[in-house]
Amino acid sequence: MSLKLQQLNHFVLVAEEKGFRSAASRANRSQAAISSSIKELENSLGQALFEHGNKARLTPYGQACLPRVQRFLDQAGQLETDLMAMALGENGRVRVASIPSVASRLLPDVLAAFTAQYPDVELELEDDTAEHIEARLLRGEVDIALGNQVKISDQVNFVPLRCDPVGLACSKQHPLANLGRPVHWRELASHQLINNGTVKLLRDTPLQALMETARYRVSNMLSLYSLLEHNVGVTTLPRLAMSAAHPSLVWLPLKSPRVERTIGIQQLADRTLSPPAQAFYQLCLQQLHEEHTAAV
Numbered sequence: 132m133s134l135k136l137q138q139l140n141h142f143v144l145v146a147e148e149k150g151f152r153s154a155a156s157r158a159n160r161s162q163a164a165i166s167s168s169i170k171e172l173e174n175s176l177g178q179a180l181f182e183h184g185n186k187a188r189l190t191p192y193g194q195a196c197l198p199r200v201q202r203f204l205d206q207a208g209q210l211e212t213d214l215m216a217m218a219l220g221e222n223g224r225v226r227v228a229s230i231p232s233v234a235s236r237l238l239p240d241v242l243a244a245f246t247a248q249y250p251d252v253e254l255e256l257e258d259d260t261a262e263h264i265e266a267r268l269l270r271g272e273v274d275i276a277l278g279n280q281v282k283i284s285d286q287v288n289f290v291p292l293r294c295d296p297v298g299l300a301c302s303k304q305h306p307l308a309n310l311g312r313p314v315h316w317r318e319l320a321s322h323q324l325i326n327n328g329t330v331k332l333l334r335d336t337p338l339q340a341l342m343e344t345a346r347y348r349v350s351n352m353l354s355l356y357s358l359l360e361h362n363v364g365v366t367t368l369p370r371l372a373m374s375a376a377h378p379s380l381v382w383l384p385l386k387s388p389r390v391e392r393t394i395g396i397q398q399l400a401d402r403t404l405s406p407p408a409q410a411f412y413q414l415c416l417q418q419l420h421e422e423h424t425a426a427v
Contacts, residue, residue, distance in 0.1 A: 136207060138172040139200050141165050142180060146197050150187045222251040223407040228264035229256065230278035231352060232295075232371040233394060238277070241418050245411055252407045260328060268397055274408040277415070279332075279392040289395045292419040297332055297390040299383040300373060301365040313386035316341060323347075323364035327355050330367060336388040342367065356380065 144154035145165065155162040173179055180193035189197065216222045229238060234256060242254065259267070261278040268276040269286060280289045299314045301307055307314060307322065316338035324345035333339035347364060349355045356377050358364065369392055373382045396415050398404060404412055 134172070134175055136204070138168050138175075139204060141168040142172055142193075143197070143200055143204060145169060145181070145187075146189055146193070216251070218406055222249075223405055224253040224255065225275070225405070225408045225411045226255045226273040227257070227411070228267050228273040228276045229258050230261050230264060231258040232369060233277045234258040235374065236371050237394075237419060241411075241415055244418065245414050248414075249407060249410060252410075254411070265397070268399060271399070271402075274398065274404055275412055275415075276397040277394070278397075279394055280397070286400055287397050288400045289397050290416065291393050291395045292415070293394050294391045295369045295371045295394050296384060297329070297367055297369050297392070298385050299365060300359060300368040300380060301383075302359055302362040303379055303381050304362050305365060307365060307383070308381045310383065313384045315386045316388060319365060325349055325355065325358055325364040325366040327352075327366055327368070329369060329372060332369065332392050333367060333388070333390055336390065338367065338385070338388055338390075 141154065141158065141160075144158055145151055148154040148157060151162050151165050151169075155165045158165060169180065176196075178192045179190050180196065182188045182190055213222065227238075235258075238256070242256070245252070245254070255273075257264075257267075257273070261281050264273070264276045264278055265281050265287070267273050269284075279295075280287075283289075299307060299319070305322075307318065310318075316336070319338070320341060324342055325347040326342050326345035327349050330339060330342045333342060345364075345366075347358065349358060352372070352374075355366065356374065359366065360377060360379050367385070368382065370382055371394070373380065396412065396419075398412065
């Protein structure tokens with residue numbers, strides 16, 4: 132059996148209009164074409180849908196079929212709408228993983244614009260370390276990752292968005308905060324140091340070796356901010372990692388060594404993004420590149 136949507140549509144039209152002429156006019160087809168379509172449908176089903184003596188009246192079988200066919204056509208119409216909306220990126224789901232500093236400092240404006248443009252798209256955002264978000268991308272658990280690239284891989288397409296310099300972070304009450312100029316790494320040697328997860332960005336520099344001697348080692352950023360606010364010590368952080376929620380802290384650039392991380396957007400090289408994910412990807416490129424250009 133091969134039922135066609137057009138035949139089912141014609142069946143409903145004739146039943147609703149209570150006549151072939153009106154149905155033909157509504158369908159913008161000839162009456163003969165509608166009659167032929169209904170006849171083919173009845174042949175496929177092996178049952179008459181309309182009474183032979185009164186083509187406008189449904190048979191008991193036709194009466195039983197009508198509500199089912201109407202529901203099916205409604206569902207088919209909704210399916211078509213949903214598929215077209217997905218093709219246009221208007222609904223669906225986007226899974227994003229980001230390092231915390233990008234999630235809190237750069238993405239809010241992008242998310243606001245994306246939500247306004249695609250209100251029916253679900254978006255999952257999780258923040259984690261650069262290593263973890265890259266691993267999740269490689270496992271296919273997220274569509275897009277935002278952060279610094281940990282390992283160069285043929286499996287991942289990495290598009291740079293902006294540079295994020297590493298500098299000194301401390302309380303405004305700390306003596307180094309009053310220098311008012313870039314800080315040389317040797318100037319940190321006489322102060323209490325706090326090691327954190329971003330120190331690995333200093334690899335192969337004298338400052339990394341110095342930070343490895345730190346008395347404190349803190350992995351949680353909230354704990355790190357608290358120690359800095361209480362003037363327990365100083366640390367190094369990328370500029371984006373300095374939260375505006377902590378106004379009692381100050382960030383100073385480093386004179387030496389000059390270190391920066393490259394923030395970028397990543398996707399799997401061998402996987403096509405879904406339409407909504409592609410829309411989010413393009414919006415990130417547009418907005419973050421624009422911000423970078425403006426900042427320069």
